[in-house]
Amino acid sequence: MSETSTLISCTGKITRAELANLPAPPATATHIPIPHAAVVATLVETLSHRHIGVVDEVFAVSSDAMEMFGVLDLETRVEGCRFAIGIRNVPKHLARRVHELYFNPQHEEFEPRTTWSLSNAFTSAFKELDPIPQFKATARLGGFLEARFSGSF
Numbered sequence: 001m002s003e004t005s006t007l008i009s010c011t012g013k014i015t016r017a018e019l020a021n022l023p024a025p026p027a028t029a030t031h032i033p034i035p036h037a038a039v040v041a042t043l044v045e046t047l048s049h050r051h052i053g054v055v056d057e058v059f060a061v062s063s064d065a066m067e068m069f070g071v072l073d074l075e076t077r078v079e080g081c082r083f084a085i086g087i088r089n090v091p092k093h094l095a096r097r098v099h100e101l102y103f104n105p106q107h108e109e110f111e112p113r114t115t116w117s118l119s120n121a122f123t124s125a126f127k128e129l130d131p132i133p134q135f136k137a138t139a140r141l142g143g144f145l146e147a148r149f150s151g152s153f
Helices: 003-007 016-020 036-049 092-103 115-126 131-152
Strands: 053-061 068-075 082-089
Touching (some): 016 053, 036 068, 092 115, 115 131
Antiparallel strands (some): 068 082
């Protein structure tokens, strides 16, 4: 399976213009969602200040449009130098919690910065999810980490 096929959700590939047409979820007293298109636009603008341009881009969203995944193919002023970055816009509270658990682990054995301690941070953060999303997130975690860190095992 190609890297691109793992990006595509049941909605398939969408354009940046289509991202702009997706409504942001309603805000709550403690959370103000950032529209996916705004995340992409801010990133592209920031990259442009560093003379990095977007050559190609592909996006996909989850079936409920709450999560966005994308890949930006980039070029710089350096001749022959191109690279790509992946972006993901997910509910902020979970990303913040994973960060906190990874850099401030609750257990001594997870203090080294390893893939194992990152996996532990994710699974600990998943405990805050409702049962079905927790199960789905946990089931996908192994493949996610293996695809990104297979050379470090």
